[in-house]
Amino acid sequence: MLLQRPHYRARGGCARAAVKSWTFRTPRYLSPMLPLLATLRPEALDWTAPRSPSADLVAVAADTLRAWEEMGGTTAPGLPIAEVGAVDTTLRWIVRIGAEDVATNADRLSDPAFLTRCLATSRWVPDVAREGERLRLTRYLVYSVTGSASSTGLFQFPLWALPHDEAGLDPAVAEAKRADLDRYRYTRQDVASGVYREGGAAAGHADPLVWLTHGDHEQALLQGTVAVTQGADTKLYNVHRNNGIPYDKAERDTTKQRGYWYFRAIDAVRGWAVEPVRGPALRAGVAVAGDLEHIGFGRLLALKSADGLRLVVVADTGGAFVNNLHQLDLFTGVHPSAAAFTAATGSIGDTAAAWALQPRAGDPGC
Secondary structure: OOOEEOOOOOOOOOOOOOOOOEEEOOOOOOOOOOOOOEEEEEOOOOOOOOOOOHHHHHHHHHHHHHHHHHOOOOOOOOOOHHHHHHHHHHHHHHHHHHHHHHHHOOOHHHOHHHHHHHEEEEEEEOOOOEOOOEEEEEEEEEEEEEOEOOOEOOEOEEEEOOOHHHOOOOHHHHHHOHHHOHHHHOOHHHHHOOOOOOOOOOOOOOOEEEEEOHHHHHHHHHHOEEEEEEOOEEEEEEEEEEOOOOOOOOOOOHHHOOOOEEEEEEOOOEOOOOOOOOOOEOOOOOEEEOOHHHHOOOOEEEEEEOOEEEEEEEEEEEHHHOOOOOEEEEEEEEEOOHHHHHHHHHHHOOEEEEEEEEEOOOOOOO
């Protein structure tokens, strides 16, 4: 959020409109016994002016394209090859239209007539559909909290950096050495009970990055990113690597989850990527988390929710989205409290109709 979210986390030419329905398939290396999950079918969208700011959409698309290229353009192993090419083509189209509009002081990405003419639309039918073939739309955020450089007063709960024995190791090397690394050795409960603190079994093996209140610490682990203010200074911290224990969807009490995430300081709220590539910098209202294996990193979607239509890029994921084709999570920005978050985003609603988008071929005006 990465933002990898702990509570769950070939290039082509011009694309053409789909001419028949096709189905997302589960990659065999994930779950060979799972059936076909969800369908895209050609279906027109009654366009209205999107609520999503065009400049923000273009910025997220551009940085997602940058991450896509740095990872070799092969980050959607569950998609048919043609669709991987379509995702790449669509990102390039958004970036090109945005650059042309800046030069001409236009805003075609907010023009329903332009979008109708230039984008082919395919309705996403979720595998678990709500009324009207709508999917579940959740919202995530970054909390802005106060913290401390040391353990004091209310600030008794640290975000831990990676243990020292993993310094300088890339993910593949660390995975190969997992039997010997502290990160894989301890559960969330071990860390909470003080394994890295004075007197703990691994005292001094990891450094605290910042100290938070109990509530803010829990929200940081839940959301994956937190903005922490200490005096006049504000820093962003994001999940880095975890202990290898997957999220247990059956356990609703997050404090009983055994998986644990270590953090690092970051320069922006970022979406998913494979280290050492930086994930795309996210902006509120134009980026979503979802099942990248089956939807595709960088997929452009139109979401019609209670407050209107918005264009979004699938730029993030998390454990809750493994084999999940009935939900998306909309990034909503930085908020100082749950009340502020609800006031700013409550009108969005909790369901949405979704369309996958790609540019039509052959129209010179597109």
